[in-house]
Amino acid sequence: MKIYQVGGSVRDKIMNIPPHDIDYVVIGSTIEEMLSLGFKQVGKDFPVFINPHNGSEYALARKEQKSGNKHGDFKFEFSPSISLKEDLIRRDFTCNALALDNNTNQIIDYFNGQKDIKEGILRHISPHFAEDPLRVLRMCRFAAQLNFKIAPETMSLARQMVKDGALAHLSAERVWQEIYRALETKNFDIFITTMQDCGALDKIMPEISALFATPERLDYHPEGNSGAHTLLCLKNVALQSPKIKFATLLHDIGKTLTPKDALPHHHGHDATGPELIKSICSRLKVPHEYKNFAILCCQNHMKLHLLHQMRASTLVDFTTSLGKYIDDFITVCQADFFGRGYKLSQNEQTEFYENASLLQKAHKILSAVKATDMPDFSTLPKDKSFGRRFRAFKINILKQKLKFQD
Numbered sequence: 164m165k166i167y168q169v170g171g172s173v174r175d176k177i178m179n180i181p182p183h184d185i186d187y188v189v190i191g192s193t194i195e196e197m198l199s200l201g202f203k204q205v206g207k208d209f210p211v212f213i214n215p216h217n218g219s220e221y222a223l224a225r226k227e228q229k230s231g232n233k234h235g236d237f238k239f240e241f242s243p244s245i246s247l248k249e250d251l252i253r254r255d256f257t258c259n260a261l262a263l264d265n266n267t268n269q270i271i272d273y274f275n276g277q278k279d280i281k282e283g284i285l286r287h288i289s290p291h292f293a294e295d296p297l298r299v300l301r302m303c304r305f306a307a308q309l310n311f312k313i314a315p316e317t318m319s320l321a322r323q324m325v326k327d328g329a330l331a332h333l334s335a336e337r338v339w340q341e342i343y344r345a346l347e348t349k350n351f352d353i354f355i356t357t358m359q360d361c362g363a364l365d366k367i368m369p370e371i372s373a374l375f376a377t378p379e380r381l382d383y384h385p386e387g388n389s390g391a392h393t394l395l396c397l398k399n400v401a402l403q404s405p406k407i408k409f410a411t412l413l414h415d416i417g418k419t420l421t422p423k424d425a426l427p428h429h430h431g432h433d434a435t436g437p438e439l440i441k442s443i444c445s446r447l448k449v450p451h452e453y454k455n456f457a458i459l460c461c462q463n464h465m466k467l468h469l470l471h472q473m474r475a476s477t478l479v480d481f482t483t484s485l486g487k488y489i490d491d492f493i494t495v496c497q498a499d500f501f502g503r504g505y506k507l508s509q510n511e512q513t514e515f516y517e518n519a520s521l522l523q524k525a526h527k528i529l530s531a532v533k534a535t536d537m538p539d540f541s542t543l544p545k546d547k548s549f550g551r552r553f554r555a556f557k558i559n560i561l562k563q564k565l566k567f568q569d
């Protein structure tokens with residue numbers, strides 16, 4: 164028996180990145196031997212063993228044979244005679260097909276993975292790459308995660324896989340998992356551009372792909388189209404949460420529905436976008452919190468510019484509708500406002516920050532207002548009229564605190 168550390172953790176070691184997970188491959192062993200040594204088996208068709216002492220995962224060296232069109236449609240062969248090279252050649256990219264002998268600290272590199280890491284290139288190992296459709300999305304995700312370029316031959320193969328309809332065999336859960344992992348990176352915009360480059364974006368999220376064919380007013384958006392604007396917005400939220408990035412991605416999705424005779428104006432896109440978001444999230448099985456926040460931002464991101472024009476009653480309703488999401492909402496609006504192909508003037512920047520400050524002040528004031536603060540609270544009827552009375556009370560408080568004139 165010989166054990167090697169393999170995969171992404173070896174790549175991360177070379178790149179001086181803290182590893183997320185550490186996986187091991189076992190050469191020259193059997194299921195029976197692993198169990199006899201105290202390892203706990205999980206999985207039946209593809210046995211993985213958990214080390215009871217440290218919780219790490221150990222997989223027997225394997226060969227694979229494609230048995231269907233889906234991501235998991237493989238038959239596996241486990242045998243003590245399978246070599247380390249035979250195991251590694253079935254992996255996806257050269258940078259992930261590295262092994263480390265922890266006893267000698269020697270890195271085993273059969274496919275020039277270290278060279279590709281040094282040059283920042285994502286390159287597939289063999290034609291077996293095309294047997295797993297998920298690898299197209301993994302390519303896009305690793306491009307974002309590692310900030311690597313795609314080798315021309317790998318991009319060509321991915322495009323052919325997309326053209327051949329490979330992505331149609333992926334489950335929604337698998338697709339969302341890759342999107343989510345990409346959202347966790349600092350370069351989610353690279354994930355989108357790589358998806359666009361290989362054709363996967365049009366298959367997975369055609370609504371997003373349509374943004375790149377949607378013209379914008381050049382005086383506001385010299386970048387030319389809604390897709391380019393969205394990429395600039397995503398760069399502005401590079402360090403934010405996946406939920407904020409997802410909402411930023413979809414905030415202008417309604418622009419793809421603008422009638423051609425109205426272009427390049429997009430009046431009402433904030434009202435048409437939510438139905439598209441619901442459709443995308445239903446198809447990809449996106450978590451409800453992500454969907455609801457994306458809809459909230461889509462519906463309301465244009466209103467922040469109008470804050471100083473709002474009556475106190477409108478401001479109360481608007482602030483209340485944002486609830487706990489108010490700070491995240493402002494972050495999405497900031498990404499939208501600054502996501503343009505020119506540098507904003509000092510006056511434009513000042514106007515945005517004044518509106519954001521006003522909204523935060525209103526939220527702070529209203530959050531401190533309690534129903535029990537109402538005059539004669541104990542004697543007020545607790546019926547349907549109570550909500551209207553409480554709203555009117557909050558409006559009056561806001562008028563006094565912010566010195567509204569209406």
